[in-house]
Amino acid sequence: xxxxxxxxxxxxxxxxxxxxxxxxxxxxxxxxxxxxxxxxxxxxxxxxxxxxxxxxxxxxxxxxxxxxxxxxxxxxxxxxxxxxxxxxxxxxxxxxxxxxxxxxxxxxxxxxxxxxxxxxxxxxxxxxxxxxxxxxxxxxxxxxxxxxxxxxxxxxxxxxxxxxxxxxxxxxxxxxxxxxxxxxxxxxxxxxxxxxxxxxxxxxxxxxxxxxxxxxxxxxxxxxxxxxxxxxxx
Amino acid sequence: xxxxxxxxxxxxxxxxxxxxxxxxxxxxxxxxxxxxxxxxxxxxxxxxxxxxxxxxxxxxxxxxxxxxxxxxxxxxxxxxxxxxxxxxxxxxxxxxxxxxxxxxxxxxxxxxxxxxxxxxxxxxxxxxxxxxxxxxxxxxxxxxxxxxxxxxxxxxxxxxxxxxxxxxxxxxxxxxxxxxxxxxxxxxxxxxxxxxxxxxxxxxxxxxxxxxxxxxxxxxxxxxxxxxxxxxxxxxx
Numbered sequence: 001x002x003x004x005x006x007x008x009x010x011x012x013x014x015x016x017x018x019x020x021x022x023x024x025x026x027x028x029x030x031x032x033x034x035x036x037x038x039x040x041x042x043x044x045x046x047x048x049x050x051x052x053x054x055x056x057x058x059x060x061x062x063x064x065x066x067x068x069x070x071x072x073x074x075x076x077x078x079x080x081x082x083x084x085x086x087x088x089x090x091x092x093x094x095x096x097x098x099x100x101x102x103x104x105x106x107x108x109x110x111x112x113x114x115x116x117x118x119x120x121x122x123x124x125x126x127x128x129x130x131x132x133x134x135x136x137x138x139x140x141x142x143x144x145x146x147x148x149x150x151x152x153x154x155x156x157x158x159x160x161x162x163x164x165x166x167x168x169x170x171x172x173x174x175x176x177x178x179x180x181x182x183x184x185x186x187x188x189x190x191x192x193x194x195x196x197x198x199x200x201x202x203x204x205x206x207x208x209x210x211x212x213x214x215x216x217x218x219x220x221x222x223x224x225x226x227x228x229x230x231x232x233x234x
Numbered sequence: 235x236x237x238x239x240x241x242x243x244x245x246x247x248x249x250x251x252x253x254x255x256x257x258x259x260x261x262x263x264x265x266x267x268x269x270x271x272x273x274x275x276x277x278x279x280x281x282x283x284x285x286x287x288x289x290x291x292x293x294x295x296x297x298x299x300x301x302x303x304x305x306x307x308x309x310x311x312x313x314x315x316x317x318x319x320x321x322x323x324x325x326x327x328x329x330x331x332x333x334x335x336x337x338x339x340x341x342x343x344x345x346x347x348x349x350x351x352x353x354x355x356x357x358x359x360x361x362x363x364x365x366x367x368x369x370x371x372x373x374x375x376x377x378x379x380x381x382x383x384x385x386x387x388x389x390x391x392x393x394x395x396x397x398x399x400x401x402x403x404x405x406x407x408x409x410x411x412x413x414x415x416x417x418x419x420x421x422x423x424x425x426x427x428x429x430x431x432x433x434x435x436x437x438x439x440x441x442x443x444x445x446x447x448x449x450x451x452x453x454x455x456x457x458x459x460x461x462x463x464x465x466x467x468x469x470x471x
Contacts, residue, residue, distance in 0.1 A: 152322075
C-alpha cells in the first residue's frame with residue numbers, strides 16, 4: 001500500500017506541475033488518436049450510411065463483417081499493419097514503420113469498423129423513419145444518405161467518441177507498429193506498460209490518471225452536448 | 235403552379251400484396267383534376283396503402299397505375315403522412331430542404347417559405363427547431379412544406395387523426411384553402427363530419443378492397459353498398 005500511496009503523491013505532483021516528459025507523451029497520444037478518429041470518421045461514416053441505405057450485392061455480408069470487426073484484437077491489427085509496413089512488406093518502401101504515422105494507420109484500422117457498424121445502426125433506424133418522406137420529396141439515395149448523416153449528427157458524435165476512446169486506450173497495436181521509442185512513438189498506454197515493468201510506478205500512475213481524466217471529460221462533454229441537442233433540436 | 239399533367243391518376247384493377255397478405259386490392263378508379271377525394275374505411279382497410287399506391291411510393295403487385303401520360307410517378311406531387319416526419323433543423327429549413335430537392339432555391343425559395351409559414355400560422359416559429367414543435371404545429375409545418383411545392387396533387391394520410399379539435403380545424407381550413415387554389419387532393423380520414431365538409435368524391439374501402447367510388451353527394455345520402463351504409467351508420471352512433 002505504501003508503494004501505491006507514494007506513487008500516487010508523486011504522480012499527482014507530475015500532473016499538477018505539467019511535467020515536460022509527461023506532457024510530450026500525452027500530446028503524442030492525443031495527436032495520434034485524434035488523427036485516427038478523424039480519418040476513421042471520413043471512412044466509417046459514409047461506409048455505415050452506404051451499408052444502411054444502399055442496395056448492392058454483398059450488403060448483408062458487409063454488415064456481418066463490420067459488426068464482427070468491431071471486436072478486432074488490437075495486437076492482431078498491430079501485427080497485420082506491422083507486416084504490411086515492415087521493410088519486406090508490400091508497403092515497406094514507405095519507410096513509416098516505428099513512426100507516429102504507422103500508429104495512426106493501426107488505430108484507424110482498429111476503429112473504422114466501430115464507427116461504421118455503430119453509424120450503420122443509427123442511420124438504418126433513421127432511414128426506417130424518414131424513408132417514405134424523403135422518397136416522397138424526391139431525394140436520391142445519395143442525398144438521402146447525406147440528410148440522414150446530418151440529421152443524426154448528435155448520435156454520430158457519440159459514435160466518434162467511442163472510437164476515440166477505444167483508440168486512445170489501446171496498447172497492443174501502437175506498441176507493435178510504433179515500437180515504443182522514447183520521445184518519438186511513446187504514448188500514454190505504452191509508457192504505462194513499460195514503466196510498470198521497469199518499476200517506475202509514479203510516471204505510470206500519473207499517465208493512468210491523465211488517461212482516465214481524458215475519458216471522463218470526453219464522456220461528460222458528450223453527455224452535455226446530447227442534453228443540449230435534445231432540448232434544442234428534439 | 236407548375237404544369238406537370240400527372241393527372242388524371244388512373245388505377246386499373248390494382249392490388250398490393252406484401253409477404254402474402256393483400257394490403258389493398260380491386261382498386262379501380264380515376265382521380266380527376268380538381269377533385270377532393272376522400273378515402274374512407276375502417277382501420278386496416280387499406281387506406282394508407284391506397285394513398286401510397288396513388289402517390290407512387292409502393293408499386294402495384296397486380297394491375298397498373300398511371301399519372302396522366304406518365305407510367306412512373308411524375309414530379310408535382312406531395313404527401314403529408316399521418317405522423318409528420320420532420321428533419322432535425324428549423325421549421326423554415328425543413329421547407330427550404332424540400333424546395334431545394336425540387337430545384338427551387340435562393341430568393342424564390344425564401345419568398346415561398348415566408349408565404350407558406352404565414353398561411354399555416356407558423357411565421358413566428360420559423361427559426362424554432364421543427365422537432366420541438368407541438369403535434370399540431372408539426373402537422374401544420376408538414377402541410378406548409380407540401381404546399382410550398384405547389385403540388386398538382388396533394389395526398390394527406392389522416393392528417394388530423396392525432397390532433398385536438400382546434401388543431402384539427404386549423405388543418406382542415408388550410409387543406410380547404412389549398413384545394414380552392416386548384417390543387418387536386420386525396421385524403422384519408424376517420425372524421426365523417428370533416429369528410430362531408432370537404433369531399434367531392436368518396437372511395438370506400440373495406441377489408442383491403444375498394445367497395446365503392448362515388449360522388450360525395452351520393453355517398454353520404456344513399457351509399458350504393460350495404461357495407462358503406464353500415465360504416466356510415468356505425469360512425470354516426
